[in-house]
Amino acid sequence: MTRIFIWLVSLFPFLIFAQTISPAxxxxxxxxxxxxALVKNQGYKWLEELTEMGPRLTGSENATKAVYHFQKIADSLGFKTFLQPVTVPQWVRGEAEEANYKTTEGKIVLNPCALGGSIATPKNGLTAPLFEITSFEQLDTVTTELEGKIAFYNIPMNPAFINTFFAYSSSAKQRYVGALEASKKGAVGVVIRSLSATINDFPHTGSMTYKGADVKIPAMAISTLDAEQLSTNLNADPSLEFFMKMNCEGKDSVTSYNLVAEIKGSEKPEEVIVLGGHIDSWDLGTGAHDDGAGCVHSLEAIWLLKQMDLLPKRTVRVVFFMNEEFGLNGAKVYAKESKKENINHVIAIESDAGGFSPRGISVVAPDSLVARVREFRSLFEPYGLHQFTETGSGADISQLYSKDLVMLGLRPDNHRYFDIHHSAADVIESVSPRELETGSATLAAFIYLLDKYDVVAK
Ligand SMILES: [Zn+2]
Incomplete structure (x- = not known):
């Protein structure tokens, strides 16, 4: 009998050790x-529910409804949830915008959209000649050329950038301060080329500011395709007159909410890992990538760890931030309340770069901790993640910045992100379930590793 046992053990050593040693x-x-993540598709199912509710423009009923909906889901999963009131601006798009101009071959009708925060045109629209601006430097040389005209900003996203986010931020000025700057030179309206990395027929909206403007002028975006065509026609006929009409308006601020869903840590409950995305979206699509993906990534990451009995020893907080798009109000409230309550955040993670295949992570942390995060790199190679950069983390969690905090931003593939960003194309059909799910799994894996190996400031 003994001999048989020894023989068995030598062949199948795990028979006796399986009970005592965790092989994982x-x-x-x-x-x-x-x-x-890939088998259960839980995050994708939540994203379907979220996008079926429609767009979630800040200040809209839908945005707040989405918060309530996900509070119920988080409650049912065993999170302790609460809502943080956030005062948010309210801006409504109104009727479909109009834009057109005449050429010798006939009338060209465009498909425009108002920029978020823009004032309306006069009731019957506005007609004026155009002045094309192809670089910000050019604007500095303008003296009287814009007087009484519509400024046509036609500054493409630079295709030379591998990371389209850099191309976006280097041309986003035309959208954000285009009207402000043009109004100083006497312009009566603004048309911008959509911030999109490809030539497509979607107008892309986004926020703009009048801060510091003596005169407010209306601003709209046209598709990159329309912008190319308009530029050609304007070159052929510099006197062409452009018609624009919008009846959007800003309304009184309203109260909406951040959703906070928490699970207390088993060993270090006073140390908090926060992760999240923003629940508000633009109104042209349904914010599937921006930032429905980030919200479900965050909730699903904790759901996955819970399913596998891998919840961190630290407290985890999933936050759906309200109003990233119009000024980070929710993030500011969350940071302020956390300070008041002495919440000790040790790790903050954000997903707000879309639901495409994760390619890596960007880390903001003390050097020694960045080096420790980099040590995990080989673990992620089988999943296609290889970019460990130090190029920021996320807009919402940036409000929590302190020099000791370990901040991570998920970095999905971004080649196609700006094709759909802030446009009617940002809908569930543009999200691949597999790509989305690997994003959730990536966040779960990072939380698991950072917590297990205590990659936090001492
Ligand atoms: Zn976003």
């Missing part, structure tokens, strides 16, 4: 996290 290595744990 980090590789195996990550494999299980990614597998569960």
């Amino acid at each position: 290595t980090d590789e195996e744990t990550l494999k299980e996290i990614y597998t569960t």
